[in-house]
Amino acid sequence: MKKGVTLAERRAALLQAGAEVSRKVSSILDPEQLLNETVDVICDEFNFYYSGVFLLDEAGEWAVLRAGRGEAGAAMLAEGHRLKVDGPSMIGAATGRGKAIIALDVGEEPVHFKNPHLPNTRSEMALPLVVGGKVIGALTVQSIEEAAFNGDDITALQAMADQLAIAIDNSRLYAEVYDLLDQLARRTKLLQAAAQVGRDVTSILDLESLLNNAVDIICEAYDFYYAGVFLVDETGKWAVLHAGRGKAGAAMLAAGHKLKVGGHSMIGTAVEQHKARIALDVGEEPVHFKNPHLPDTRSEMALPLIVRDDVIGAVTVQSIEEAAFSDYDITSLQAMADQLAVAINNARLLKELEAAHAELVRTKTFEAIASATIEAIHWIGNKALPISASVNLLQNDLERLSEADADLVESMREDLAMINDSARLIVSVQEHLIGPAREEKPRPTMVDDVLKDTVVAMDIPVEVISYTVAPDLPLAVADTTQLSRAFGYVLQNALEAIEGADEQRITVEIAPSEDNRFVAVRIGDSGPSIPERELDKIWAAFYTTKGARHAGMGLSACLQILKQIEGQISVSNIPGGGTMIEMLIPAFDGIIPAASLPRGKFILLVDDDDSWSRFAAVTLRAAGNTVTRSATGQVDPVTFDLILMDDVLEQADGQAVLKRLSRAGASSKTIVVASDMRVERVMELMQLGVRDVLLKPYTPAALAKIVA
Template sequence: MTDFLRRLSVRQRIFGGFLLLILLTAASLPVFIFDHNSLNAQLQQVVDVDAQAERLLLSAAVRVAASRANLLRYLRDTVPSPYEAADDVVRALDYLTQVQALLDDPTQQQRVRQLIENLGQYSTLIEDIQVVRSSGDMTRVAALELQSQRLGNDIGVQIERVVVQSQQRVVTANATLTAQSHQRLMLIIGVMAGALVISVLLALLVERSISRPVAELRVGAESFAQGNLRTTIPVAGSDELSLLAQTFNRMAGDLATSYAELEERVDQRTRDLARRSAYLLAAADVSRAATAILDADRLIQQSVEIIRDRFQLYYVGLFLVDAGGEWAVLRAGTGEAGRIMLARGHRIRVGEGMIGWSIVNVQARIAAQAASDEVRKATAELPETRSEAAVPLRSRGRVIGALTVQDDEYDAFDDAAVAVLQVMADQLAVAIDNARLYAESQSTLEALRSASGEITRSAWEKISRGKGFAGVGEGGVVALGTTALDAGWQPDMLQAARAGEITRVDAQDLAVPIKSRDAVIGVVRLSKPETGGDWTAQELNMVNVLVDRLGVTLESARLYEDTQQRAATERLLADATARIRSTLDVDAVLRTAVQELRRLLALDAAEVYMGPELVTEGLDAYSESV
């Protein structure tokens, strides 16, 4: 019933309840009024009929009494004839006939008929008395008179009985109608009580049909307020509360959907942030490796491993363009596939495949569906590749290679990932270039060091051959020179000079090489007395420091001497040049040049020859000798 009521609007329910109550009341009141009026009408009809019958009976009784009086007057000879007595009987009969027509009670009708018959007999007696009296039979007249008196008395008594019965009938009818009225009143009261009960029940149903959905709304709102966005309120009708519940459910569903979408977006943003954080960490690791590792091969291999681990990829490989610019050669690859491809010298022609395309076009290329990319070339060692991206390695305005990243899931690379990969690729390219330059600079520096050492050794050899000492010590001085060096030095000194390291003969003797620009220019031999004990670490450190400083000082002295010699040479050259430029005469210039060359270089002879074209013009050769 409640569900049925909830199909109606709240307004319709309230209005319908009041309308039903009004209709029940309105229906009960007319019935009560009609029944009351009907009973009153019936009672009034009975009263009216009985009253009229009573009046007619009383009139008939009066006429019967008048007829007896007139008959008595006739017998007493007061009146000449019994006409008036007979006329009164006729009127009494007329009254009784009317009474018979009014009465519906069979008993009373039977008594009225009996009265009419008696009146008929009474009228016959009057006629008989008149006839007998006319005949002069007074005895018979007396007998008829007595009979008429008895009959008249009987008629009067009967009329009184009928009147009394009529009055009793009115009382009985009144009592009956009153009882019926009371019964009907009780019935109406019962009907109205039933209507009231129905109204109360209807009111309770209406109240329940309103309060229950309101309670459901309250419970749903509280659950919703506690964070249960999946809360739904039962909808069992089409009233305002049901519409409100539907709106609430729709709102809750929309909010739940929005919240789920928001959570999904937050999760996606979190994943994106985590992925970008991983990208940034990978970029930082690659940058750190680029700044810390100067070996290009080790840098490349470690970088691809970092990128694969940070991006959680299936495979990462790095290609470098060869010297001819025709092939992109695999230089590093992750996993077993990378090892196999490196072992077989895997390479891709520049301009072909995603690697070659990326190098030629100097931009990244993404294959979200690897199998359907028209440029990509599949590799047998990587059968699980589903998506791939190739990123060029750009350094100082040129492309030195490309980075390939592959994953076993579709659509693994978006623009953000490729942007980070491009940054790492550029960093890596610069680092590779720097490593190459560093290797080249190291080679150049090593060559320069070798050349500088050779020059230093040559200079010291010249100094050694020119002047100096092979060694200074207690007991004598040995002149420098190859022969003296080999003959005058001890084996430990020669070993220290050749090895460039401290040589210990025993606990007391040391041979320490003197170095200048990594070239051994001499040896210091130190000996402690037998009572001096072994060389301590502190003493060895002090010896190293002093010998290093000795080497630096000797090198500085050599450089100073070289500088002085260059200055002297420059002065001599400047003087010679000044003498040569002191004249504009060709013969004098040539003669002065020959003289200065012979003098400066301490030559036995110096000659200047001019070309045959100049000789034909009169210029001879000039020479000067000792």
């Protein structure tokens, strides 16, 4: 206390200074401004050496300096100066005990913090800042005079501190209200932007245009640095970029940018977890994908695109500012993402609908064309059939014209050959078109037997073709006549491919498919490969690369046959040269019916040693019959009750065998079985006097019907 100043005068001065401090700080609502001006006003009004304001941290463990007078205060703020609550310091004691502490001589005070930034302090008072009974911090006032304070000063200065505490609390509440208003304004802006995005994108029905416009609309509406849209691929394993903003997006699209679902990226995590992800600082985010095309990204949000319960993709929005997003933003931005997801799904559905409509129109058009074409070809084919017969008669007549002009006869022969070739081509086109369209009669089938019959009937040299057949091959389900046609078309295609090649080789592989749903037949050739751009064209009717002498109908008909039995067919090039055609024939998954076979019969089986003859012999013998197999039919037929003969024989001429049986009087007990039951062939066989011509049986029950 200065000399000549009474205690009453000192109290009055302190109260007046306290009132002045309260008046000045109570009008300041900005927290930072309030604290900085408070320490200056206190020092100015009370003539103190130093003043500082400490506020408790969220845990209530430390009193952190928030404002300090002069250079000393600036230095301590820069250091992050703080004191332990209830620790060995005046501030610690005041905050811990909730009451003012006075140090009349700081050198003698046990709880005084020796502060190197305030070497001239001789006395100090620490005043708790209390609001509603809760300590929020403390105020330190320091003097260069010893015993500058006494107990009576506490009342005046604590009143000022209480006013300051209220002012600090008011500024805090103001800041919180301001933040809430700011958040509300931001949320309103985000919702307005979401509405704008929703309004703009829902009017775009083309998927590609939708996605490209969406990233631009999002960036412009929200003022984002970058936006990109990823869609999950068919495997569900990858999120593939389909649209990206600006040059960065274009570069990533060109590179086929994709991110693994569930991988180390914001997009991959958002898709897998079905929820938004925020990276406030991408440098610290463990699942953020460091993208060289977007070096300025500082914060990112990944929002899943959800339709019903399915995640179809995700949208990424990125900012050049750190902590640009908050948890509150998720609701607003997810609303935008939901609108975009619905728009994408609608565009997809429209695209699928348009494709389905186009396919329907195409199908109806093809049906109409096919119907008209088949009728025309059928009529032309019927007219062409007698031409070949007439040509043969004319050629025979020419042979008898021995006295005619030799050059003229040769010219006429050439003309007749051209006419005959043209007639055969017409008949071939008729068969290719009409044959596959005939009604199917699917049944259990030995695929390897049908294929082998087709090869032998086509007279393909044994040195050209090789087989690999899996053991215990399951039965398939097919119309064997149509299946024989399909095999014939593919084999003919292979023969034409290897014609003139240095190495002429056809390979056949028959095995169950990996899922056991099909019997896979793979026919490869050593001819030239098919250009990649032509692979999809070979299934088109009349498409050929072999010139005008070829109808270009075989593979088209083959595709139709496989589709009718719900099978599949595909083509691929063999590495090193050649082509492979794979046919998948549905495997038989039904129950083989029980068979009631006759007993005690003597049966002659005229067939090669193949899978069907082994099946027939084993089945008939197991029922108690005596079976003799002959590959050539060079057996006396008299002693046999029944003769079963395969229509296709590799080691004998079938017609010669049948004629020999006829001369022996055994035609009436001879049944010819065939995998390919074409009408013209049946008529030809019946003219040789056989008892019947039937489809080759591939189950014991079917065999029983024939031999009963």
